[in-house]
Amino acid sequence: MRLAAFVVGLGAVLMSAPADAGETMRAACNALPAMISSSIPDFFSAIRSCVKAAQGSVALYEIAGTHRGAERRALFDESGELIGLDETVDLDSLPAPILAVLADRYAGLPILRVQKLRRATSVYYEIRIVKDGTPQDILFNGSAMRSAYSFTAPVRDET
Numbered sequence: 001m002r003l004a005a006f007v008v009g010l011g012a013v014l015m016s017a018p019a020d021a022g023e024t025m026r027a028a029c030n031a032l033p034a035m036i037s038s039s040i041p042d043f044f045s046a047i048r049s050c051v052k053a054a055q056g057s058v059a060l061y062e063i064a065g066t067h068r069g070a071e072r073r074a075l076f077d078e079s080g081e082l083i084g085l086d087e088t089v090d091l092d093s094l095p096a097p098i099l100a101v102l103a104d105r106y107a108g109l110p111i112l113r114v115q116k117l118r119r120a121t122s123v124y125y126e127i128r129i130v131k132d133g134t135p136q137d138i139l140f141n142g143s144a145m146r147s148a149y150s151f152t153a154p155v156r157d158e159t
Contacts, residue, residue, distance in 0.1 A: 029063075035080020036061055043067060043074050043085070085118045089125075098125055098140045106131075106138070116142070 029050040032040075040047065040063065047065040054060075059078040066072060067087070075084035091114050094102075102111075110130045117124040123142035128135055 032061060032063075033078060033080055036063070036076045039076075039080065039082070044072060045069075083120070087116055089114050089116045094125060094127075095142060098142070101140070102127065 029047060031052070032050060044063065044065040045067050047063060049062075049064045051062045052059055053062070060083075061076045061078070062073060063076070064071075064073045071088040073084075073086040074082060077083055091099075091111060093116075094114065106129055111127060112130060112135060113126075113128040115126045117126055125140040125142050127138045127140070129138060130136075
């Protein structure tokens, strides 16, 4: 659980760190460790950004782009181990218990985005809705061992 919280928190830190355009992105992508560079074709069709961040004495890498037309973000540690994968998915790919909660509690509200977040051995789903004119993120635990639950989190500024 601590690792999952660390990785989710790290994702927020990396998402808030803007990548410079052009040359800086190419330099960051070219500076990726070989273990990460070799796995990029498995995860991305096109890369939008590469960011390296230090978490204490550990270097972590975030790569964002697309895969088969869907937005995707991968988080790697410095050894090349995948520690998180976020991707945009279709609403109909959500597990039935989550769809039931959406139909019950959020019926009729516009859904802007559905993301699948994988961390260590856990899977979460983040659904962005518009409620009372304000975008809100709802986070669901996707574990098959627990029933679905949700809470509303503030929307991250992704500009």
